[in-house]
Every structure is written in C-alpha cells, then in structure tokens.
Amino acid sequence: MSEKLVGSCIFGQSGGPTSVINASAYGVIKTALEAEEITKVYGASHGIVGVLNDELFVMDEEDPEELRYLLHTPSSELGSCRYKMKDPEVDDTDYKRILEVFKKYNVRYFFYNGGNDSMDTCNKISRYMKSVGYECRVMGVPKTIDNDLYGTDHCPGFASAAKYIATSCMEINKDARVYDNKMIVIVEIMGRHAGWLAASAALATAYGSGPDLIYLPECDFDMDRFLADVDELYRKNGKVFVAVSEGIHYADGSFVSEAKTSATDGFGHAQLGGLAAMLAEIVKNHTGAKVRGIEFSLLQRCGAHVASATDVDEAFNAGKVAVEKAVAGETGYMVAFERQMTDGKYSCAYRLLPLESVANYEKKVPMEWINDAHNGLKEEFISYVLPLIQGEANVPKVDSLPRYAKLKKVLAK
Amino acid sequence: MSEKLVGSCIFGQSGGPTSVINASAYGVIKTALEAEEITKVYGASHGIVGVLNDELFVMDEEDPEELRYLLHTPSSELGSCRYKMKDPEVDDTDYKRILEVFKKYNVRYFFYNGGNDSMDTCNKISRYMKSVGYECRVMGVPKTIDNDLYGTDHCPGFASAAKYIATSCMEINKDARVYDNKMIVIVEIMGRHAGWLAASAALATAYGSGPDLIYLPECDFDMDRFLADVDELYRKNGKVFVAVSEGIHYADGSFVSEAKTSATDGFGHAQLGGLAAMLAEIVKNHTGAKVRGIEFSLLQRCGAHVASATDVDEAFNAGKVAVEKAVAGETGYMVAFERQMTDGKYSCAYRLLPLESVANYEKKVPMEWINDAHNGLKEEFISYVLPLIQGEANVPKVDSLPRYAKLKKVLAK
Numbered sequence: 001m002s003e004k005l006v007g008s009c010i011f012g013q014s015g016g017p018t019s020v021i022n023a024s025a026y027g028v029i030k031t032a033l034e035a036e037e038i039t040k041v042y043g044a045s046h047g048i049v050g051v052l053n054d055e056l057f058v059m060d061e062e063d064p065e066e067l068r069y070l071l072h073t074p075s076s077e078l079g080s081c082r083y084k085m086k087d088p089e090v091d092d093t094d095y096k097r098i099l100e101v102f103k104k105y106n107v108r109y110f111f112y113n114g115g116n117d118s119m120d121t122c123n124k125i126s127r128y129m130k131s132v133g134y135e136c137r138v139m140g141v142p143k144t145i146d147n148d149l150y151g152t153d154h155c156p157g158f159a160s161a162a163k164y165i166a167t168s169c170m171e172i173n174k175d176a177r178v179y180d181n182k183m184i185v186i187v188e189i190m191g192r193h194a195g196w197l198a199a200s201a202a203l204a205t206a207y208g209s210g211p212d213l214i215y216l217p218e219c220d221f222d223m224d225r226f227l228a229d230v231d232e233l234y235r236k237n238g239k240v241f242v243a244v245s246e247g248i249h250y251a252d253g254s255f256v257s258e259a260k261t262s263a264t265d266g267f268g269h270a271q272l273g274g275l276a277a278m279l280a281e282i283v284k285n286h287t288g289a290k291v292r293g294i295e296f297s298l299l300q301r302c303g304a305h306v307a308s309a310t311d312v313d314e315a316f317n318a319g320k321v322a323v324e325k326a327v328a329g330e331t332g333y334m335v336a337f338e339r340q341m342t343d344g345k346y347s348c349a350y351r352l353l354p355l356e357s358v359a360n361y362e363k364k365v366p367m368e369w370i371n372d373a374h375n376g377l378k379e380e381f382i383s384y385v386l387p388l389i390q391g392e393a394n395v396p397k398v399d400s401l402p403r404y405a406k407l408k409k410v411l412a413k
Numbered sequence: 414m415s416e417k418l419v420g421s422c423i424f425g426q427s428g429g430p431t432s433v434i435n436a437s438a439y440g441v442i443k444t445a446l447e448a449e450e451i452t453k454v455y456g457a458s459h460g461i462v463g464v465l466n467d468e469l470f471v472m473d474e475e476d477p478e479e480l481r482y483l484l485h486t487p488s489s490e491l492g493s494c495r496y497k498m499k500d501p502e503v504d505d506t507d508y509k510r511i512l513e514v515f516k517k518y519n520v521r522y523f524f525y526n527g528g529n530d531s532m533d534t535c536n537k538i539s540r541y542m543k544s545v546g547y548e549c550r551v552m553g554v555p556k557t558i559d560n561d562l563y564g565t566d567h568c569p570g571f572a573s574a575a576k577y578i579a580t581s582c583m584e585i586n587k588d589a590r591v592y593d594n595k596m597i598v599i600v601e602i603m604g605r606h607a608g609w610l611a612a613s614a615a616l617a618t619a620y621g622s623g624p625d626l627i628y629l630p631e632c633d634f635d636m637d638r639f640l641a642d643v644d645e646l647y648r649k650n651g652k653v654f655v656a657v658s659e660g661i662h663y664a665d666g667s668f669v670s671e672a673k674t675s676a677t678d679g680f681g682h683a684q685l686g687g688l689a690a691m692l693a694e695i696v697k698n699h700t701g702a703k704v705r706g707i708e709f710s711l712l713q714r715c716g717a718h719v720a721s722a723t724d725v726d727e728a729f730n731a732g733k734v735a736v737e738k739a740v741a742g743e744t745g746y747m748v749a750f751e752r753q754m755t756d757g758k759y760s761c762a763y764r765l766l767p768l769e770s771v772a773n774y775e776k777k778v779p780m781e782w783i784n785d786a787h788n789g790l791k792e793e794f795i796s797y798v799l800p801l802i803q804g805e806a807n808v809p810k811v812d813s814l815p816r817y818a819k820l821k822k823v824l825a826k
Contacts, residue, residue, distance in 0.1 A: 017591045046593040075587035082592070163813065167718050170815055174488035175715035178430045179495070180459040185711075207814045277690070294710045298598075302588040305580050305719055308813070390813045400576065400721070400803045401620045402583055 003329070005135065006037050007108025010051060011059075012044035013143075014114030014121065015082065017075035018157030019164075019304040020315035021113060021143045022405070025077060026070040027319025028111045028141065029059045035327050038109060042412055046079035047114070048121055052097050056105070056412040069405035071312060072395040074304035077405055085121050088128040095128040102129075102136060105412065109137050109326050113319070115144035115155075116360055119334055123355035126332045139322040140334035140355055143315075145301045147196035150361035151353045152336035156315035157301070159388035162200035163311075164303035165189055165296065166389065169204035169211060172294065173241050182238040184230065184283055184291040188276035190300055191245045193217055194364045197300065198245035200385055202377035212240055217247035218365050219374040221256050227286050229375050234287050246275055305402055309391025314348050321350040334358050339387075346387035416742070418548065419450050420521025423464060424472075425457035426556075427527030427534065428495065430488035431570030432577075432717040433728035434526060434556050435818070438490060439483040440732025441524045441554065442472045450740050451522060455825055459492035460527070461534055465510050469518070469825040482818035484725060485808040487717035490818055498534050501541040508541040515542075515549060518825065522550050522739050526732070528557035528568075529773060532747055536768035539745045552735040553747035553768055556728075558714045560609035563774035564766045565749035569728035570714070572801035575613035576724075577716035578602055578709065579802065582617035582624060585707065586654050595651040597643065597696055597704040601689035603713055604658045606630055607777045610713065611658035613798055615790035625653055630660035631778050632787040634669050640699050642788050647700050659688055718815060722804025727761050734763040747771050752800075759800035 011028045013021055025043070032041045041059035044050035057078065059067070070077060088095045101107070112122045119140045126138035142149050147158035169187065176185040189198040195216025204210025212233050215221060233240045248256045257275040276293030284291040318335045325333065333352035340347045369381040396403045424441045426434055438456070445454045454472040457463035470491065472480070483490060501508045514520070525535045532553045539551035555562050560571035582600065589598040602611040608629025617623025625646050628634060646653045661669045670688040689706030697704040731748045738746065746765035753760045782794040809816045 017588050049593060073587065074584050075591045079593060080591045166814055168712055168716075170817070171487050171715040171717060172711050174486065174817065175430050175711045178488045178493045180462060180492055203814060207811065208819075209817060292711070294712070295708070297707045298585050298588045298705070299581055299707070299712070302584040303581075304584060386812060392810075392813070397805075398620065399799060400805065401579055401616060404583070404587065404622060406621075 004037055005108050005137065006039060007106045008040035008042060009038050009109035009111060010042045010044055010056065010107050011111045012047040012050065012113065013076035013078050013080050014047040014112060014118040015080060015144065016301060017080060018143055018145050018301055019074045019160035019307045020156050020311050022070040022073045022075070022077045023312045023315035024113050024141050024143060024156055024319040026067060027316040028113070028323055029067060031320045031323035032109070033059065035323060037327050040105070042105060043078045047081040047083065048085065048112070049081040049083050050079070051101055052094060054101050057407070057409045058412050061410040062407055066405055066407065069396060069403060071316065072304055072307070072393060072402065073404040074302040077407060084117060085124050088124055088131070092128065095125070098125060099129070099132060099134055102134065107136060111139050111141060111319070111322050111326070113141040113143050115146065115149060116362065119149070119355055119358050120360055122334070126355060137326040137331035139326045139331070140358070141318050141322050142334055142336065145197060146191055146194055148194040148362045148364065149358060150363050151358045153339040154337055154388055156311060156318055158196060159311035159385070160303065160307035161197055161300050162203065162385055163308045163389040164300050164306050165197060165200045166203035167306055168296065169201045169243065170207065170209040173204065173209040173211070176241060176292070177239050182234065182289050184234060184240045184242070184287065184289045186242045186244065186276050186279050186283065186291065186293045187211070188244055188246055188274055188293070188295045190296065191217065192247040193362055195245045195247070196365055198243055199365050199377050199381055201243035202381060203385060203389070206382045210241070211243040213375045214243045214377060215245060215248050215375060216365055216370060217245050217249060218367060218370060220251040221248040227283065230283055231287055234289055244275060244279065304393065305395050307393035308389045309393050310388055312393050317350060325352060417450055418521050418550065419452060420519045421453035421455060422451050422522035422524060423455045423457055423469065423520050424524045425460040425463065425526065426489035426491050426493050427460040427525060427531040428493060428557065429714060430493060431556055431558050431714055432487045432573035432720045433569050433724050435483040435486045435488070435490045436725045436728035437526050437554050437556060437569055437732040439480060440729040441526070441736055442480060444733045444736035445522070446472065448736060448740050453518070455518060456491045460494040460496065461498065462494040462496050463492070464514050465507060467514050467517070470820070470822045471825050474823040475820055479818055479820065482809060482816060484729065485717055485720070485806060485815065486817040487715040490820060497530060498537050501537055501544070505541065508538070511538060512542070512545060512547055515547065520549060524552050524554060524732070524735050524739070526554040526556050528559065528562060529775065532562070532768055532771050533773055535747070539768060550739040550744035552739045552744070554731050554735050555747055555749065558610060559604055559607055561607040561775045561777065562771060563776050564771045566752040567750055567801055569724060569731055571609060572724035572798070573716065573720040574610055574713050575616065575798055576721045576802040577713050577719050578610060578613045579616035579623070580719055581709065582614045582656065583620065583622040586617060586622040586624070589654060589705070590652050595647065595702050597647060597653045597655070597700065597702045599655045599657065599689050599692050599696065599704065599706050600624070601657055601659055601687055601706070601708045603709070604630065605660040606775055608658045608660070609778055611656055612778050612790050612794055614656035615794060616798060616802070619795045623654070624656040626788045627656045627790060628658060628661050628788060629778055629783065630658050630662060631780060631783060633664040634661040640696070643696055644700055647702055657688060657692065717806065718808050720806035721802045722806050723801055725806050730763060738765060
C-alpha cells in the first residue's frame with residue numbers, strides 16, 4: 001500500500017459532451033465525497049479553464065440526492081472546454097497557474113474526464129507536478145462518443161450514441177418506405193476520423209430495419225463507386241437508405257464534405273447544409289430520385305432518453321474506479337475497459353492504462369470488420385457493439401419529461 | 414338499433430406516417446376481427462391506391478400476437494399514399510372501380526386513417542356509395558402529427574411527435590450550453606400551416622431546458638424583428654436557442670424557406686439544406702456568432718421509442734371506436750376526441766363528427782396562446798399539450814432495440 005495522501009480533489013469535464021459524461025462525474029464526485037482521504041471535492045467550471053480561472057464549484061455543498069440526477073443528465077453539467085495545453089517544457093505558464101490553484105486549495109487529487117486531448121492534458125499536468133515535486137495524483141476518466149481512444153475496449157458515451165443511432169435508423173427506415181414511390185434517404189453520422197458511430201447504424205440493419213449502405217472514414221471514399229452502389233439498389237428496390245460518416249474522405253485525404261463548388265464536377269451550389277444535404281443533391285442529380293438528407297447533429301451525442309444502461313453503469317464505474325485507485329496510491333493512469341466474455345455473457349473489467357500510452361493515438365474500426373465492398377459491416381462488428389447497448393437507462397421524469405440535475409454550483413473562495 | 418350489416422371490411426392508411434398510426438390500425442383490425450358482423454378484414458396496400466389496384470392483405474391470416482406489435486411500430490405498416498380523389502360528380506372513374514372491388518369482396522365497412530385529405534376521401538366515398546345505393550358504412554380515423562384537424566381536441570400522432578420534440582429540445586439545450594463560448598442553435602420543426610409541433614418545444618422551456626424563442630406560422634414572420642430578438646438575447650446571454658416552424662412565412666404569405674438567393678438581401682448562397690440551415694447562415698452573418706442549424710426531419714414523426722402512452726392508447730381507441738360505431742349502424746363520421754377534465758384529471762371521450770364538417774378545414778394554434786411578442790407560447794398552450802404526452806410507451810425490444818410487427822401480408826384473391 002502506498003502512503004495515505006490527504007487533501008482535496010478537483011474534477012473536470014472536457015471535450016464534446018455525451019449522454020453519460022455526467023454519470024462519470026457522479027462516479028467521481030460520489031466516491032470522492034465518501035473517501036476519507038479527500039477533504040473537499042471541487043468541480044471545475046469548464047474543465048481545465050475553470051482551474052486556470054480559479055472557478056471551482058464546491059461539490060460538498062450539493063444535495064447528495066440531487067447529485068444522483070447527474071446519472072441521466074446529458075452533456076457536461078460543470079461545463080466543458082476545448083483548451084489545448086502547451087508542453088510544460090515549452091511554456092509552463094499555465095502549469096504554474098494550475099500549481100498555484102492546487103496549492104491554494106491543497107489539491108492532491110486531479111480527475112479529468114475526456115477524450116484524446118484531455119488525456120494529453122492529464123498526462124502533461126501529471127508530468128509537471130512530478131517535475132516540481134508537488135504530490136498530486138492524476139487520473140484520466142475516458143469519454144468520447146467517437147470510441148477512438150486507444151487501449152480501451154470501448155469508451156463511455158459511445159454505446160449510448162450508438163443506441164440512439166441504431167434506434168433512429170430503425171425508425172427512419174420504417175418512415176422512408178411508407179409511400180409507394182421511389183425514395184433515397186441519406187443520414188449523416190458523427191465521426192471525423194473513426195467510423196464507430198456510423199458503423200452502429202448496421203445494428204438497425206441487423207435487426208431488420210436499417211441502412212442498405214454504410215460508408216466509413218476507415219476506407220477511401222470513391223464518389224463513382226458510391227453512386228453506382230446507390231444506383232444499383234435504386235433500380236432494384238426503388239428505395240435506398242444510406243448512412244455516411246461525416247468523416248468520409250477521398251483517397252487524397254480531402255473530406256467529401258469539403259468539396260467546393262465547381263463548374264465541372266456538376267455538384268452545383270455552395271453548401272449551407274452539411275454532408276447529408278450535399279450528397280442528397282449529388283444523388284438527386286445522378287438518379288433523378290427524390291432524396292432526403294438527414295443529419296443527426298447534436299441529437300446523437302445528447303440522446304440520454306435512449307441511453308444504454310450498460311453505458312451509464314460503466315461510465316459511473318470509470319469515475320468511481322479512478323477515485324478508488326488514486327486514493328489507493330495510483331497516479332498517471334486512465335481507467336480503461338476490458339471486455340470479458342464468460343459463457344457468452346459480457347462483463348466489463350476496469351484496468352489502469354498509463355496516460356502516455358493513450359494520449360494522442362486514435363483507434364479505428366478494424367478493416368476486417370468492414371465488408372469487401374466497403375459499404376457495410378460484418379457480423380464481427382455487431383458482436384462487438386451489441387453487448388454495449390444493452391439495458392434501458394430509466395431516466396427519471398417529471399410529467400413524462402426528463403428531470404435533470406439542478407446543481408447549486410457554489411463557488412469556492 | 415340499426416339493422417345488422419354483415420360483410421367484410423377494408424382498412425387503409427393515408428398521408429404522412431406517425432408514431433402511432435399503426436396503433437389505430439391495430440384498434441381497427443383487432444376490433445374488426447372480433448366483430449361477428451365482419452366476415453373478413455382486409456388491409457389496403459398503400460391506402461386507397463391499394464383498393465383501386467385490388468391489392469388487399471388478409472388480416473385474418475395474421476398471427477394475433479404479431480398484430481399486437483403494431484401498437485409500437487412507427488410509420489404506416491400497410492403502406493400509405495398521397496392520392497387526391499376527384500369529386501365523384503366531376504369524374505366517377507375511381508369510384509366505379511372502388512365499388513367494383515367492394516362488390517368483389519362484399520365490403521360493407523370501410524375505415525380510413527389519415528388527416529384532412531383522407532377525411533375528404535372518406536367523405537366522397539361515403540357520398541358516392543349512398544348515391545349508387547350500395548350499403549357500406551364509412552368511418553374516418555383521425556391521424557396527423559400536425560394536429561390541424563378541425564372538430565377534435567387533438568389528433569393521434571401529434572402528442573408523440575410533441576414529446577419527441579420536447580425531449581430532444583431539452584437535450585439539445587443541455588448540449589448547446591456546454592462550452593464557455595457564444596453559440597446560437599436553430600431547430601426546424603415540421604408544420605407547414607399550423608404551428609402545434611413547433612409550439613411543443615415550449616414544453617422543454619417550461620421544464621427548464623428549452624428554446625428561448627419560438628416562431629409559428631400562425632404569425633407573420635418579420636426577419637428584422639427575428640434578428641433583433643436573437644441579437645438581444647445573444648448580447649445578454651451569449652447563448653440563444655431558437656425553434657422555428659418550417660411553415661413560417663412573411664406577411665405576403667411567402668414561406669421564409671423559399672427565399673431565393675439575392676445580391677441585395679445578403680442571404681447569400683443557394684439552399685441545399687432547409688430552413689434551419691438558411692436561418693443559421695443569416696443569423697451568422699448578422700451576429701457573427703457560431704450558429705448551428707438542426708432539422709428534426711423524419712425523426713420527429715417516427716420517434717416511436719419515445720411515444721406518449723396516452724397517444725398510443727387514444728390512437729388504438731380511435732380505431733376501436735370507429736369499428737364499434739360502424740357495426741352499431743353509424744356511417745359518414747370521423748372519430749373525434751373530446752377533452753374531459755374532472756378534478757384536474759384529464760381523460761378523453763370519443764365522439765362522432767360528420768365527415769363533411771371536418772374535411773378540408775385546418776385548426777391552428779389560437780392566437781391567444783401565443784405571447785404578445787409572437788416569439789413564444791403562453792401557459793395555456795402548456796396546459797393544453799401536457800396531458801397528451803403523459804406515460805411511456807414501453808416499446809417491446811429485442812436485445813434493447815425496438816421489435817416491430819412482422820406481418821405476412823397475404824394478398825386477397
């Protein structure tokens with residue numbers, strides 16, 4: 001056992017929101033409030049920016065029953081940020097300021113919840129505190145709907161977004177086939193570099209009501225082949241349902257969504273809508289069909305009403321384990337998920353992964369899970385994602401509408 | 414009591430799909446299968462078009478347990494159509510064909526589920542059958558997310574769409590306020606002529622997490638006033654959440670969504686996305702803010718996973734009552750809903766409304782429920798809509814994904 005370290009803790013949320021990042025917050029806050037080594041629990045307003053600005057909310061002042069509502073409150077209740085830290089070796093201004101704030105509140109534990117960049121932030125702070133001899137245990141709590149964090153089987157937030165996407169695709173497929181006419185639907189799904197979310201639309205197909213074609217950023221996009229795929233199904237069935245990742249790109253690396261107006265390419269007009277609207281226009285011109293582009297937009301990452309109970313539980317546990325391990329003496333790690341299958345039954349084990357091994361790497365959908373035509377997913381992907389979306393989140397409601405956490409957010413002085 | 418009329422029945426679905434139109438289908442089909450006067454139950458493929466084409470599915474051939482899944486299957490499972498019938502006095506070709514099919518199958522009951530146009534179709538068929546002396550009882554079953562049917566307190570399908578919109582707005586509001594930066598979100602909601610659905614976004618606001626501004630087609634839209642509204646809140650709060658009905662229009666009646674590119678109006682680019690994308694561009698140019706346009710698109714009308722249990726029940730009952738009343742001798746009516754409030758508790762009574770009194774009229778949001786600034790709703794609207802969205806639909810699931818009805822659809826010969 002490592003020496004007992006007594007002091008306060010800061011918890012922060014970073015990067016794009018998810019349906020369950022607040023479940024991780026609750027895991028950290030509840031466990032920290034209960035830990036005798038932790039004297040005070042602060043929540044940073046807008047992540048590391050709140051630390052730099054000395055804007056910290058005192059979690060000890062919150063009603064414990066109210067905090068429980070965080071389990072089902074989407075987005076980042078303490079506020080998030082997209083603040084890239086410089087290397088402390090290059091410019092240590094921010095780090096000196098963080099140290100100042102840490103000293104002011106006797107902060108000995110720092111928990112940071114986020115994706116790739118946040119793990120990088122965690123890692124840099126951990127390194128800096130060591131280098132200046134300030135004892136502070138730093139733990140990363142993973143989060144990203146993109147599911148692209150390295151070294152963990154999956155990330156909290158992904159499964160709930162996947163479930164939202166699968167459910168919505170099943171419904172759209174029903175809707176889009178209702179008329180006795182020809183129709184093409186194109187949905188645009190988040191995922192700039194990794195196609196995990198767009199791939200999740202394959203769940204809808206596996207359960208009988210989903211896209212016919214799915215395109216991921218893991219494969220180079222070929223507009224001619226895409227149009228040929230759509231055209232073939234359109235001629236055969238009269239109805240085509242396509243899902244595309246926002247990050248699909250040509251072989252030269254340029255995003256399809258960034259294609260510019262050109263007199264020669266025939267794509268026409270400047271873009272007001274996103275990729276779905278643009279592809280809808282191209283497909284309409286090519287096939288003459290009625291085409292509808294649909295963008296899931298923010299809905300997919302904040303759809304807590306259809307969250308996966310498995311995801312909520314695991315997100316909570318990720319926060320809980322981070323605190324427990326830090327109190328037990330660990331520092332410089334991210335909590336990672338390890339898939340365990342026993343007699344075909346899924347469970348999740350929690351492991352610690354050195355922060356430097358996870359920061360700044362991206363995990364993509366394995367090519368062997370994508371079909372040979374690069375327009376659909378294989379059974380291996382379904383087996384991977386299915387256990388993660390299980391269970392209903394049972395969102396607390398008032399008058400049949402979601403009841404979210406209402407925190408007092410008392411500022412520390 | 415009227416004379417007992419023995420024969421088969423046809424049921425058809427028409428117009429845009431909803432989350433609960435199949436619940437009405439189940440109400441009609443189950444009740445008709447159980448009625449001793451009704452010898453055979455046919456479902457028309459794609460509404461009246463299926464009657465004209467003699468494409469009828471034999472519902473007696475379906476597994477009764479499987480039919481139950483219709484309660485939670487979105488869209489129109491038998492297929493829908495948008496077919497406008499001519500007046501029989503002007504051109505009776507279609508009516509002669511319908512009579513031919515009715516005679517072939519000894520059809521004595523016709524149930525048609527839809528909105529304004531469908532009630533018009535019902536009415537014309539009813540009149541024609543009377544005029545040629547063919548005894549057939551015709552009943553309309555209401556349906557429309559737009560909630561614009563005259564003579565009924567509300568329409569099946571509306572409440573579930575309203576609940577989807579309110580829930581999604583609550584989530585979007587949480588998501589859109591997460592960063593410590595300025596941001597404007599504009600959501601586009603269905604409703605070409607009546608603003609009931611866009612108004613439902615006010616539920617989210619009433620429950621603490623919704624739009625700041627809501628614009629309906631009931632009021633003339635003034636772009637300058639809209640920009641001033643947004644600007645004022647933007648300067649004050651840094652965040653603005655706007656909901657607009659797709660049907661907002663200028664004082665001259667022209668739809669805002671149809672505004673054309675013009676060198677002088679500064680609106681820029683041709684339109685690929687819809688109204689939300691267009692307004693986002695205008696607001697961005699005006700305020701300099703980061704603006705995100707979101708279109709709920711098909712999602713709002715097929716979001717059965719978050720349907721209102723009240724809506725599902727009432728949709729089922731609308732179908733059931735139509736059959737019961739027809740068997741009891743009534744014809745030429747639409748089933749209408751009457752709101753009953755007893756000691757503050759809502760219940761729904763079912764009344765019969767002559768088809769000619771409902772067809773081709775449109776019910777709009779009362780002006781006295783809209784605030785004086787024409788950018789929000791009053792408490793009266795909340796009181797109206799709140800009872801309708803109550804209760805969770807408990808969608809049957811397999812592996813945590815919706816399980817829809819799988820019908821055999823055996824064609825009648």
